[in-house]
Amino acid sequence: MGVPHVVVIGAGIGGLSAAIALAARGLRVTLYEQLDRPGGKMGEVRAGGFRWDTGPSVITMRFVYDQLFALANRRLEDYLELMPIEPLTRYFWHDGTVLDATADLVAMQQRIAERFGTDEAQRYRTFIAYAQRLYEIVREPFLFRHKPTLRDLFRLPIADVLKIDALRTMHQAVRAHFKSPHLIQLFDRFATYNGSSPYRVPATLNVIAFVEMAQGAWYPRGGVFQLARAFEHLATELGVEVHYETPVKQIVVHNQRAEGVILAEERFVRADAVVCNADYAFAQQTLLPASVAQRRFPEPSCSGFVLLLGVRGHFQQLAHHNIFFSQDYPREFADIFTRGVPPENPTLYLCITSKTDPEHAPAGHENWFVLVNAPALSGGFDWQANIDAYANRVKDALREWMARIGEPAPEIVVERHWTPLDLQRTFGGYRGAIYGFSSNTRFAAFARPNNRDPRIRKLYFAGGSVHPGGGVPLVTLSGMAAARCVLEDLGSTTQGAAL
Numbered sequence: 436m437g438v439p440h441v442v443v444i445g446a447g448i449g450g451l452s453a454a455i456a457l458a459a460r461g462l463r464v465t466l467y468e469q470l471d472r473p474g475g476k477m478g479e480v481r482a483g484g485f486r487w488d489t490g491p492s493v494i495t496m497r498f499v500y501d502q503l504f505a506l507a508n509r510r511l512e513d514y515l516e517l518m519p520i521e522p523l524t525r526y527f528w529h530d531g532t533v534l535d536a537t538a539d540l541v542a543m544q545q546r547i548a549e550r551f552g553t554d555e556a557q558r559y560r561t562f563i564a565y566a567q568r569l570y571e572i573v574r575e576p577f578l579f580r581h582k583p584t585l586r587d588l589f590r591l592p593i594a595d596v597l598k599i600d601a602l603r604t605m606h607q608a609v610r611a612h613f614k615s616p617h618l619i620q621l622f623d624r625f626a627t628y629n630g631s632s633p634y635r636v637p638a639t640l641n642v643i644a645f646v647e648m649a650q651g652a653w654y655p656r657g658g659v660f661q662l663a664r665a666f667e668h669l670a671t672e673l674g675v676e677v678h679y680e681t682p683v684k685q686i687v688v689h690n691q692r693a694e695g696v697i698l699a700e701e702r703f704v705r706a707d708a709v710v711c712n713a714d715y716a717f718a719q720q721t722l723l724p725a726s727v728a729q730r731r732f733p734e735p736s737c738s739g740f741v742l743l744l745g746v747r748g749h750f751q752q753l754a755h756h757n758i759f760f761s762q763d764y765p766r767e768f769a770d771i772f773t774r775g776v777p778p779e780n781p782t783l784y785l786c787i788t789s790k791t792d793p794e795h796a797p798a799g800h801e802n803w804f805v806l807v808n809a810p811a812l813s814g815g816f817d818w819q820a821n822i823d824a825y826a827n828r829v830k831d832a833l834r835e836w837m838a839r840i841g842e843p844a845p846e847i848v849v850e851r852h853w854t855p856l857d858l859q860r861t862f863g864g865y866r867g868a869i870y871g872f873s874s875n876t877r878f879a880a881f882a883r884p885n886n887r888d889p890r891i892r893k894l895y896f897a898g899g900s901v902h903p904g905g906g907v908p909l910v911t912l913s914g915m916a917a918a919r920c921v922l923e924d925l926g927s928t929t930q931g932a933a934l
């Protein structure tokens with residue numbers, strides 16, 4: 436038998452990561468992507484002299500990308516300059532409080548002490564130690580290995596099962612640690628990093644706070660899209676054949692085994708294994724034969740509404756990452772997850788990469804990326820009919836914030852928007868969800884689909900909608916996990932274990 440051939444569907448971060456891990460182990464890999472570029476949701480837009488990232492802006496868990504490149508005996512820094520970002524985020528509240536978050540624990544304690552008192556600073560220390568313990572317990576069984584089963588959970592020492600804090604919600608645990616409503620809101624926000632609600636996700640997800648607040652956040656010089664380009668560069672160097680503008684129409688299944696794919700151009704491509712990076716639910720609905728496809732899916736994560744603004748001026752009070760908190764956080768998440776409408780008074784996230792890379796905007800201007808959490812598509816809100824009204828609401832809120840912090844009203848010279856409908860149409864995402872499925876239930880980690888299809892042999896999934904979940908680092912791990920499954924099943928057990 437010759438070298439096994441693997442087809443990967445999708446050049447998102449999950450697909451590229453799987454392709455790299457497989458090619459690094461000597462497999463022949465062909466990747467088909469419907470768009471004309473790599474990265475999937477990690478994209479970029481240029482207009483009127485401005486450049487914006489359109490998807491991720493906060494990159495955490497740097498060591499995950501180092502690990503991926505190490506699989507191919509390469510160093511990430513030879514492909515990309517990943518810079519630590521400080522402040523991690525500048526947080527603004529309506530009462531005038533401003534806090535620059537830093538990954539320097541001592542400096543952060545100091546800043547908390549100055550604004551919220553020394554007791555709260557001590558509580559911060561306790562909270563980070565608690566989140567670190569969570570991280571150390573869940574890291575191996577929940578993130579770095581195959582999808583955990585309930586049996587795996589029961590195999591953990593009983594003390595560890597209790598320590599993962601899955602019986603409380605994130606908000607309950609955060610509220611038990613802090614007294615300041617500001618800090619409670621700040622730490623509750625980390626639930627949105629995988630598209631969930633702090634009032635519903637298990638407190639286990641406080642690991643996200645540890646990952647950012649203690650390990651830090653990075654920004655790839657030139658824009659986050661450069662990370663996708665770096666993955667693409669490595670994949671092609673390893674011999675992965677990448678075909679852009681080549682949608683896959685169907686995954687061919689015969690006798691419960693994936694045998695290849697049919698491209699939209701009606702050509703059959705045979706494969707020893709198929710790794711699907713298209714969204715899991717979308718793939719079940721459109722790429723798999725109805726006779727074998729799944730029809731029931733967990734709750735989708737939230738989606739988002741994005742405004743890309745080219746603005747005149749330099750706004751001294753703003754940092755690279757900024758959060759303008761709403762006054763009623765519970766209401767905001769009830770709008771998203773219960774009422775199914777975009778928040779009436781949203782928290783605004785504003786990222787300005789031209790603060791770090793001035794060439795991302797013409798002289799005397801800034802490139803504003805504004806993100807508002809929004810519900811997955813459900814029929815509860817008609818984006819087509821209401822897009823201008825909602826965009827105006829967000830722009831009004833931005834103007835009010837600028838007035839509140841003593842900045843001039845932003846003069847917008849270029850404007851683009853992305854709605855959940857665009858996310859669904861462009862990437863084939865399930866109901867426009869950004870992070871696949873939400874983690875809003877206690878057993879979400881166990882309900883998330885596996886990287887190895889349980890019923891169809893030689894079919895694998897990589898991406899935010901499968902184990903271990905959404906967000907760039909986890910999606911990278913997901914690609915590596917799918918590759919490990921392929922290698923094990925194709926008879927390279929030792930190679931699989933080495934990944």
Ligand SMILES: Cc1cc2nc3c(=O)[nH]c(=O)nc-3n(C[C@H](O)[C@H](O)[C@H](O)COP(=O)(O)OP(=O)(O)OC[C@H]3O[C@@H](n4cnc5c(N)ncnc54)[C@H](O)[C@@H]3O)c2cc1C
Nearest residue numbers: 445447448449469475476491492493683713898899906907
């Ligand atoms: C606005 C926004 C902000 C975000 N912010 C952050 C952040 O700050 N930090 C963070 O870590 N994460 C963030 N994320 C989430 C992060 O972008 C995703 O979790 C991750 O990029 C998803 O990667 P993926 O490989 O799972 O899927 P995708 O990026 O969706 O890639 C799937 C690929 O498959 C292709 N495809 C689908 N169907 C087919 C087909 N039939 N044939 C061929 N190709 C196909 C698609 O075109 C796409 O390129 C954000 C996302 C968005 C949209």
